Amino acid sequence: MAATGAQKSGWGIANLAVIAWALFPVWWLVSLSFKVPANIATDGGSFWPTQWTLENYRGIFKLGEFVHALVNSIGIAVISTVIAVALATMAAYAIARLRFPGKGLLIGMALLIAMFPQISLVSPLFSIERGLHLFNTWPGLIIPYMTFSLPLGIYVLSAFFREIPWDLEKAAKMDGATPAQAFRQVIAPLAMPGIFTTAILIFIFCWNDFLFSISLTSTTASRTVPAELGFFTGLSSFQTPTGAIAAAAVVITVPIIIFVLFFQRRIVAGLTSGAVKG
């Protein structure tokens, strides 16, 4: 099926339009972050700073709040991801491989939580965490993050696990391995790519959260960058916080762009496998 030249250029134009639509708003935010703060309000929204400056970046890194928030963001997202991936791997292995009653119930529960409106949990969690002295601490955010990323992890991983050549497991069992040994020594290494993909998706999910972070924190002790952005507006010492917020937005977008550039194939596979194959 050879495409004609006209068809080819038609698809080419469509491709370019899509790329422009996806990247223009991001590029503008980047250019905004490099503009001189005093000029931002009057420069008419150009896509190229008339005068490049690192002033906005220097400004936010001089702010203790932002650096704290960045450390919180990284620490909380990494810990949540590690725990969620560990729990999801165990559950997904059981779902993909083992026969046991209650499996349907577990899948239903995961689905329910995937669709759960987070705001419904904010008021009770706020109250419970204050009682348990978890409010405004790292665990106070890690606990809801890992919970809400579990369904995603279980779905993606059980889809991956179904693709693994399980004959190897049988062979291991024939050689005398128990199911637990077969899991640890044969299947776990094979499952690493899927686990890694799941970890990226979960990290993006935790990194992105805003609602829990503004609700369950009150100081820089545990507030993450997305929430800190929401507070920049009021307490910043700049003329306008626009440049500072743009710079902070770029800083927290960079890790995601890096993930996307390096692992796009896996991210796409992970996002779609859970949904389409089941």
Place this chain on the structure above:
Amino acid sequence: MSDVRQTVAEPQTGGAAPAAAVQATDGAREERRLGWMLCAPAVIVMLLVTAYPIIYAIYLSLKRYDLRFPQDSKFIGLQNYATVLKSSYWWHALLVTMLIMVISVAIEFVLGMGLALVMHRTLFGRGSVRTAILVPYGIVTIAAGFGWQYAWTPGQGYLQHLTGGTPLVHTFQAIALIILAEIWKTTPFMALLLMAGLALVPDDLLNAARVDGASAWQRFTTIMLPLMKPAILVALLFRSLDAFRIFDNIYALTNGSHNTGSVSILGYDNLFTALNLGIGSAISVLIFICVAIIAFIFIRLFGTATPGSDLGGRA
């Protein structure tokens, strides 16, 4: 062949057969135990962090509980619900939320389908398109939201001339811009799910239809859409429920001012601005009920095509 050998061999090993059977049930029991053990941590966490708080939210919603006057809290039955349901704020927020959900999911579906077709059909540049659309998916929502807010701000924004003036202070314009921000952010997700569905449509079938004289539109509606139905339903269900809980984009663009708040914004404001835990919890429970109703409608309409049942059936 093996059957024959087994029957031949049976008389010799007959004495060992009951022992083998016992071993098999032991194996099944072992498997069941391992299954439960592996799932237990995930189940316990999910129950502790969602089921328990939602029950606690129901309990809180039945109390008068103002954080400014904690000593004054007392059990008042369904009075909080009556207050919320009689308030025009709740109904307005619900209307705004439904509006945003329906319009953004409808537009995302059309755009996402187009995008999926573009990515599916083109060989040249598919990788760069896919990389590009993952950027809106991955970017932190609140950061993108601020980007949109500045883009519409007179003086500094690149989009200011499209509207002329301050669109974010007019209810309908502001809601339209919130929907736009939402579409930009989530169409890639929709497109990727639909593209995975497209991959399930066999090319042979499309070519056969083309030979039989079916137009491109006929091929799309009579072959692609029916075959993609499961993927479409999953995408619509996930996106609808996700759009219903919209919070970040509204917070960044208008913070719910000028009557643009969603139910999530309303719940948040009652909790953290009005500091009313009782009313805030009642709103939380009502939002939960709304989501349950929407999910129920989807599952009733589409039955076995829902992801959970599909997984259950295959597992």
